[in-house]
Amino acid sequence: QVQLQESGPGLVKPSETLSLTCAVSGGSFGTYYWNWIRQPPGRGLEWIGYMYYSGSTKYNPSLKSRVTISIDTSKTQLSLKLRSVTAADTAVYYCARGSLIWGSLDAFDIWGHGTMVTVSS
């Protein structure tokens, strides 16, 4: 079955760029919407954005100016770049598979285990 595995640096300095990857195994990118979601320590979930396998993207307006999501289909990897980070970006970052229904995001049926990123000097 499809499995997702996030990876990347656990510590990022303020003002730098956070870069994470999500490896997709056991399946392909085809016809799905690949998402990033984050969860600050002790707090709730926040949707960051998605990329469709064909390349279209949609981002949360609150993060849009700092976020880029991309897909490397040859490596079956999803990537996240978040620029100019601050302590408020400290969180567990999850990748998740979704789809669309009537133009809106449908369920996230498969999630990665998540990776903790701390922003600190």
Add this chain to the structure above:
Amino acid sequence: QSVLTQPPSASGTPGQRVTISCSGSSSNIGSNYVYWYQQLPGTAPKLLIYRSIQRPSGAPDRFSGSTSGTSASLAISGLRSEDEADYYCAAWDDSLSALVFGGGTKLTVL
């Protein structure tokens, strides 16, 4: 401040029926499906209810979802100790053009 409003906590004893509410607006719950995710301690969220009332395969039928206007509810019947977790509602918001989550409800089984 989350776009969808959930009570921060809920509790019940084994065997009881518990409901968790999720309040939104006409741009999210009022016009789009609602999703519920269960997050057990130290783990990633897991899909529990999709398209407001549907259960994915593997989700116990003790869990059920409903909506009414701009609010949604998750009901858990026959409460078990393993149901102790955080529960999040989510819906697409047409005004924000973004997926929004509730702040989460921590369910304690007494």
